[in-house]
Amino acid sequence: MDKILVHGGHPLNGTVRVSGSKNSALPILAAALLTRQPCVISNVPDLSDINYMLQILSHLGAHVERASGVVRIEAEKIKTEAPYDIVRKMRASVCVLGPLLGREREATVSLPGGCVIGDRPIDLHLKGFEALGAVSRIEHGNVKLFAKELRGATVNLRGKQGPTVLGTDNVMMAAVLAEGTTVIESAAAEPEVVDLANFLNKMGAKIEGAGTRRIVIEGVPELHGAEHEVIPDRIEAGTYLVAGAIMGGDVMLRRVDPTHLGALIDALRQSGYEIEIGKGTLRIKGHPSPTPVQLTTEPYPGFPTDMQAQMCALLSQTSGISVISETIFPQRFMHVSELKRMGADISLDGHTAIIKGVEKMSGAPVMASDLRASAALVLAGLRADGVTEVNRVYHIDRGYESIDEKLNQLGARIERMKA
Numbered sequence: 001m002d003k004i005l006v007h008g009g010h011p012l013n014g015t016v017r018v019s020g021s022k023n024s025a026l027p028i029l030a031a032a033l034l035t036r037q038p039c040v041i042s043n044v045p046d047l048s049d050i051n052y053m054l055q056i057l058s059h060l061g062a063h064v065e066r067a068s069g070v071v072r073i074e075a076e077k078i079k080t081e082a083p084y085d086i087v088r089k090m091r092a093s094v095c096v097l098g099p100l101l102g103r104e105r106e107a108t109v110s111l112p113g114g115c116v117i118g119d120r121p122i123d124l125h126l127k128g129f130e131a132l133g134a135v136s137r138i139e140h141g142n143v144k145l146f147a148k149e150l151r152g153a154t155v156n157l158r159g160k161q162g163p164t165v166l167g168t169d170n171v172m173m174a175a176v177l178a179e180g181t182t183v184i185e186s187a188a189a190e191p192e193v194v195d196l197a198n199f200l201n202k203m204g205a206k207i208e209g210a211g212t213r214r215i216v217i218e219g220v221p222e223l224h225g226a227e228h229e230v231i232p233d234r235i236e237a238g239t240y241l242v243a244g245a246i247m248g249g250d251v252m253l254r255r256v257d258p259t260h261l262g263a264l265i266d267a268l269r270q271s272g273y274e275i276e277i278g279k280g281t282l283r284i285k286g287h288p289s290p291t292p293v294q295l296t297t298e299p300y301p302g303f304p305t306d307m308q309a310q311m312c313a314l315l316s317q318t319s320g321i322s323v324i325s326e327t328i329f330p331q332r333f334m335h336v337s338e339l340k341r342m343g344a345d346i347s348l349d350g351h352t353a354i355i356k357g358v359e360k361m362s363g364a365p366v367m368a369s370d371l372r373a374s375a376a377l378v379l380a381g382l383r384a385d386g387v388t389e390v391n392r393v394y395h396i397d398r399g400y401e402s403i404d405e406k407l408n409q410l411g412a413r414i415e416r417m418k419a
């Protein structure tokens with residue numbers, strides 16, 4: 001397994017290009033199953049999670065071609081069963097359920113495992129499918145769906161932790177070919193949901209309200225092929241903003257959509273960082289004495305849970321007491337024990353982290369656990385004394401395109417060691 005060595009203390013300056021959004025590309029690639037005609041998706045990031053999705057689509061019978069960031073998918077004839085050995089590698093594979101049900105009225109996909117950030121149920125996805133007329137069964141580790149017909153319905157997809165992003169995506173993709181009108185109440189409003197709805201509408205769907213808590217879908221008889229460019233990855237962008245904050249340099253992000261990062265920009269400005277918003281660009285400059293902040297993760301447009309670990313790394317080196325409450329995935333603190341190995345002073349009280357900033361952290365061998373926790377360890381290592389060895393780097397490669405190369409271009413000193 002590869003590992004990366006982060007040599008601390010190198011300031012970051014310069015410009016970094018943000019890649020296409022992983023969490024937008026995954027459901028959009030799955031949505032191409034809804035038509036027999038070819039779809040061409042561009043600005044698709046080169047990530048292992050994307051590769052897994054393309055493997056699943058090929059297994060389902062779609063013809064998949066990829067040339068750098070452009071993917072062409074033609075799903076003329078498809079099977080409806082996605083096997084465990086591919087699905088188990090990536091939980092987001094669950095988003096093929098909606099298109100398979102929508103197009104073929106049946107689907108068999110292995111149940112997504114849990115993961116280190118917590119239990120990953122799909123009860124809300126099933127609630128939406130059943131509202132449309134599907135019957136769901138769990139057997140031999142698979143979720144099986146079957147529907148004689150799909151009829152539009154009104155369904156509320158709010159769970160105890162609020163809306164569901166992939167649940168909203170899945171129900172939307174099943175509803176676009178249902179008879180009649182579907183209303184999704186308490187829908188997720190993330191930019192990635194809006195990007196998917198825009199792609200589906202280019203395919204001939206009739207979706208209104210994406211980006212609000214109430215999405216209305218008028219079913220249509222069939223969808224046609226379409227071309228689409230995936231939006232920039234707001235979490236990758238946020239991660240580089242935090243890198244600029246941690247290393248006190250002058251970092252410019254390009255090909256970013258600043259309107260997707262309002263809550264993070266507010267939090268960083270509140271801490272004292274100067275952030276310039278441009279057309280498709282964001283610029284952050286370091287601050288000699290940033291102040292601590294209190295944050296709570298919330299569904300979009302609130303502070304994103306996917307930026308929680310990265311902020312823990314920043315606030316661990318911001319003097320004063322900061323507090324972060326995690327309301328989406330209450331167990332999402334795998335990074336805390338590793339940051340403490342580097343000298344961070346963090347105590348957990350339920351789903352709240354109390355962070356006492358320290359002057360200097362020290363590099364250490366640390367273990368990556370999930371995608372964003374791993375990124376947080378790299379960020380902490382940028383400033384820590386000495387070398388931080390981040391093991392199990394495959395976690396990072398799932399969601400960050402060439403993070404070591406991009407940071408080195410900004411002046412970091414990161415080595416990737418082939419295991």
Ligand code: EPZ
Nearest residue numbers: 023092121122123124125159161163164165166306328371
């Ligand atoms: C998406 O996951 C993202 N993944 C996650 O990003 C992100 O953290 C999450 O949304 C929240 O923003 C992709 O888009 C591929 P949810 P998703 O359904 O859709 C509970 C990353 O780092 N819930 O919005 O799976 C669930 O347990 C990843 O890129 C139910 O109770 O998350 C959680 O507490 C990590 N029942 C909350 O809702 C359900 O049926 C939000 O989950 C579904 C979810």
